[in-house]
Amino acid sequence: MTKTLPPQALPSQVGPPAFSLSPDSPESLDPEIIALPVIPGDEALIIGPGAVDLGDRYDLLGHLEFEGATGGAGELTTYAVSGPGSLRQILLVGVGAQRGDDFRRAGAAVARAVRDRSGVVTTVPAADPEVALEPFVAGATLGSFLFHWRSEGAPWTPVETITLAELGAEHTEALGRAQSIARAGWRARFYASVPSNLKNPAWLADQAVELAEASGLKATVWDEKQLAADGFGGIVAVGQGSATPPRLIRLDYSPRKAGRKVPTVVLVGKGITFDTGGLNIKPGDGMVNMKRDMTGGAVVLAVMSALAEIGCPVKVVGLIAAAENAISGSALRPGDVVTHYGGRTSEVTNTDAEGRLVLGDAMAYAADKLKPAAMVDIATLTGAMRVALGQTMAGYFADDDALAELLAEASDVSGETLWRMPLTADYEEKLASKVADADNAPGGPGAITAALFLHHFTGGIPWAHLDVGCGDAYADVHELTPGPTGFGARVLLTWLAGQDPLAGVGG
Numbered sequence: 001m002t003k004t005l006p007p008q009a010l011p012s013q014v015g016p017p018a019f020s021l022s023p024d025s026p027e028s029l030d031p032e033i034i035a036l037p038v039i040p041g042d043e044a045l046i047i048g049p050g051a052v053d054l055g056d057r058y059d060l061l062g063h064l065e066f067e068g069a070t071g072g073a074g075e076l077t078t079y080a081v082s083g084p085g086s087l088r089q090i091l092l093v094g095v096g097a098q099r100g101d102d103f104r105r106a107g108a109a110v111a112r113a114v115r116d117r118s119g120v121v122t123t124v125p126a127a128d129p130e131v132a133l134e135p136f137v138a139g140a141t142l143g144s145f146l147f148h149w150r151s152e153g154a155p156w157t158p159v160e161t162i163t164l165a166e167l168g169a170e171h172t173e174a175l176g177r178a179q180s181i182a183r184a185g186w187r188a189r190f191y192a193s194v195p196s197n198l199k200n201p202a203w204l205a206d207q208a209v210e211l212a213e214a215s216g217l218k219a220t221v222w223d224e225k226q227l228a229a230d231g232f233g234g235i236v237a238v239g240q241g242s243a244t245p246p247r248l249i250r251l252d253y254s255p256r257k258a259g260r261k262v263p264t265v266v267l268v269g270k271g272i273t274f275d276t277g278g279l280n281i282k283p284g285d286g287m288v289n290m291k292r293d294m295t296g297g298a299v300v301l302a303v304m305s306a307l308a309e310i311g312c313p314v315k316v317v318g319l320i321a322a323a324e325n326a327i328s329g330s331a332l333r334p335g336d337v338v339t340h341y342g343g344r345t346s347e348v349t350n351t352d353a354e355g356r357l358v359l360g361d362a363m364a365y366a367a368d369k370l371k372p373a374a375m376v377d378i379a380t381l382t383g384a385m386r387v388a389l390g391q392t393m394a395g396y397f398a399d400d401d402a403l404a405e406l407l408a409e410a411s412d413v414s415g416e417t418l419w420r421m422p423l424t425a426d427y428e429e430k431l432a433s434k435v436a437d438a439d440n441a442p443g444g445p446g447a448i449t450a451a452l453f454l455h456h457f458t459g460g461i462p463w464a465h466l467d468v469g470c471g472d473a474y475a476d477v478h479e480l481t482p483g484p485t486g487f488g489a490r491v492l493l494t495w496l497a498g499q500d501p502l503a504g505v506g507g
Helices: 060-067 100-113 129-142 169-193 201-215 224-229 233-239 295-310 355-370 383-389 401-414 425-431 446-455 489-496
Strands: 018-022 033-040 045-047 076-080 089-094 119-122 161-165 218-222 247-253 264-275 315-325 337-339 345-347 374-379 393-398 417-420 463-467
Touching: 018 169, 033 100, 045 060, 060 076, 060 089, 076 100, 089 100, 089 119, 100 129, 129 161, 129 169, 169 295, 169 489, 201 218, 201 247, 201 264, 201 295, 201 315, 224 233, 224 247, 233 315, 233 337, 233 355, 247 295, 247 355, 264 295, 264 355, 295 315, 295 374, 295 489, 315 355, 355 374, 355 446, 374 401, 383 393, 383 446, 393 401, 393 446, 401 417, 401 463, 401 489, 425 446, 446 463
Parallel strands: 018 161, 033 089, 033 119, 119 161, 264 315, 264 374, 374 463, 393 417
Antiparallel strands: 033 045, 076 089, 218 247, 247 315, 337 345, 393 463
16 A cells, blocks of 8 residues: 655745845944955055944954955955954955955855854945945855755854945945845745755745745646646656656736836746656766756746846746656657647657757747747756856857847846857757657757757747756855855846846847
């Protein structure tokens, strides 16, 4: 007799730090910990805003010299304080050349130094609020990220509050936007981190419905029967071998008072909640991190949750094609032919090239039913991209130069680095199949042929494809802690928060 296992219960998780503004000097706030910026000068280090209020009681410059500090971005020097009063520690944080990346790394360094503390007061963003505020908040937020499933609880907790001193109420709007974008990055990391004994397509759909209710979005979910009836052959085929059937998730956002003339952007996310490789099974080491193969879907969910908060001026539809690529007697086989939404067919020569099969369905649906002004898909699609660009940046393809430039600008601001790859037709012939419209695994150059495969599902709509091979962080690297990176939420939100996210697109 088959036993029914009890439902999994995710333990309580830590949350990101809360931020507040104060026009006052750090010491006047009676803190336990103060974090001050250290700026490399032409001849000597300079300690930024807030240091003057400490007077001559602390030889901070002498301490920096003794420690050999350089003021490099994210470099942290600790100065212990004793005596009367609450102050016990001064953190001296390098901000390098004071670019966005430098302040992002400084924020992460502060967050790591104050784990398990109740609060810290800092003037690092006050060094240059226009440049520093948003990246510092992102760095401090994501440098605090932790996911756990431990019986004894989290091994550490993020600092509860970060007070941004010497910044007044005029920065309230900027701080709100910064927090929204940073917390979307946190949310994407969380979804990608949940183990697949809990996270399956139905669970992901439930999360989307809850998120929609909380964020004022409209949610629509196709189950396996509806998917089959509506012709989503790629999603059905990839999910047919799993005990947990596939889903297609749609979330709709409209700006306040949006009329018919407001254009629509479609975001499409790969939502493979676990990828064994199917019958073309992955080796054990290659399967360990496959709970995060739905990072694209996680990013789309996170972005949709924050659109109202950032005041996105265009309509956005998020589509997440969710399936588990499993192994069973009903699993997709090499040699099978899949009929996608809209009728295009794919010969499956490798069941581990499944992401493009589900994305193709969702993209074809978007082109047919939604007719957007632009479409962007995001996926942990190819190992080839990770080989090319490593773990800290993602590659992207685009068939519209204006869209490509808008994403490049958002990349520079957000700190999520994109590198444009060539969408060259020279390799189109590799997609040829003897029995279908295309081969799903045409070989190298793998990232380019995957993009060319997807390009056939765009319906001529301006399109960009983000191949986020940088799906994992294996150590503390700048603002990232170990685990799934959730790459893409910040860059997409930065793009969609612009005054005209579609400027020049399709022209």
